[in-house]
Amino acid sequence: LGQKIIYYKEIGSTNNEAKLQAAKGAREGTIVVSEQQGTGRGRLSRGWYSPAQKGIWFSLILRPGFLPQEAPKCTLMAAVAIAKAIFTITGIEVGIKWPNDILYNGKKLVGVLTEMNAEMDRINYIVIGMGINVNVSNKEMPEEIKDIATSLSEIKGETVSRIDLLTQVLAELENLYLLIKEQGFAPILKLWKQYSVTLGQDIKVIGVNETFYGKAVDIDDFGALLVDTGEKIERVLAGDVSIRKA
Ligand code: BTN
Numbered sequence: 001l002g003q004k005i006i007y008y009k010e011i012g013s014t015n016n017e018a019k020l021q022a023a024k025g026a027r028e029g030t031i032v033v034s035e036q037q038g039t040g041r042g043r044l045s046r047g048w049y050s051p052a053q054k055g056i057w058f059s060l061i062l063r064p065g066f067l068p069q070e071a072p073k074c075t076l077m078a079a080v081a082i083a084k085a086i087f088t089i090t091g092i093e094v095g096i097k098w099p100n101d102i103l104y105n106g107k108k109l110v111g112v113l114t115e116m117n118a119e120m121d122r123i124n125y126i127v128i129g130m131g132i133n134v135n136v137s138n139k140e141m142p143e144e145i146k147d148i149a150t151s152l153s154e155i156k157g158e159t160v161s162r163i164d165l166l167t168q169v170l171a172e173l174e175n176l177y178l179l180i181k182e183q184g185f186a187p188i189l190k191l192w193k194q195y196s197v198t199l200g201q202d203i204k205v206i207g208v209n210e211t212f213y214g215k216a217v218d219i220d221d222f223g224a225l226l227v228d229t230g231e232k233i234e235r236v237l238a239g240d241v242s243i244r245k246a
Pocket of ligand 1: 012013015016039040043044046048050056057059112113129132
């Protein structure tokens with residue numbers, strides 16, 4: 001992965017560009033990376049703050065041949081790859097909040113946005129967009145995220161090499177992707193659970209159509225979160241969760 005790198009100094013969104021490239025036939029493993037994004041996108045139609053030279057803003061094109069409902073596997077894989085790479089390069093131990101936010105002390109460090117195109121019931125391509133707050137200073141962050149976001153340099157108190165980290169993230173992505181191809185999804189799920197800060201917690205789920213409370217008990221083989229509401233087990237495929245404070 002990452003043998004072909006499409007590099008920009010500035011672009012709207014690397015995910016948009018990667019989708020265009022994929023539609024034009026770009027091969028699996030191609031990445032689109034930019035120093036800065038003008039209209040970086042987050043999940044649930046949110047924006048993503050992507051200042052110049054301060055983070056790793058990139059998108060990876062994969063063609064796994066999965067069923068569309070298996071797409072979350074790629075997202076969970078990406079979160080695990082980044083968590084491992086962050087530990088290798090900085091020694092920082094992060095947690096993963098379902099489905100794929102990487103947190104440190106409850107503050108967001110990394111976001112993953114996966115988008116796909118399916119044809120004839122199979123994924124044609126999947127674009128995994130990853131935003132890593134590497135050297136973003138807390139002071140510069142927009143008001144809306146100041147209290148809920150952090151960066152590696154804020155945690156370490158020193159600048160972290162973006163190139164070293166990106167190289168490590170790509171190496172981990174490649175390892176895990178090969179692992180899925182050889183052994184299926186179980187090993188990734190196991191790793192994901194080790195990093196999870198969601199499982200076992202009382203949570204509030206803001207789903208696509210409804211909001212409810214329950215205990216996060218497990219994730220299933222498709223990456224869906226299983227929530228025990230006391231009456232039944234709800235299966236959550238998309239949405240946002242927050243840890244409920246008593
Ligand atoms: C989220 O947590 O809401 C997901 C954020 C994803 C941000 C990354 S930055 C690179 C790629 N291009 C985008 O426009 N978004 C993703």
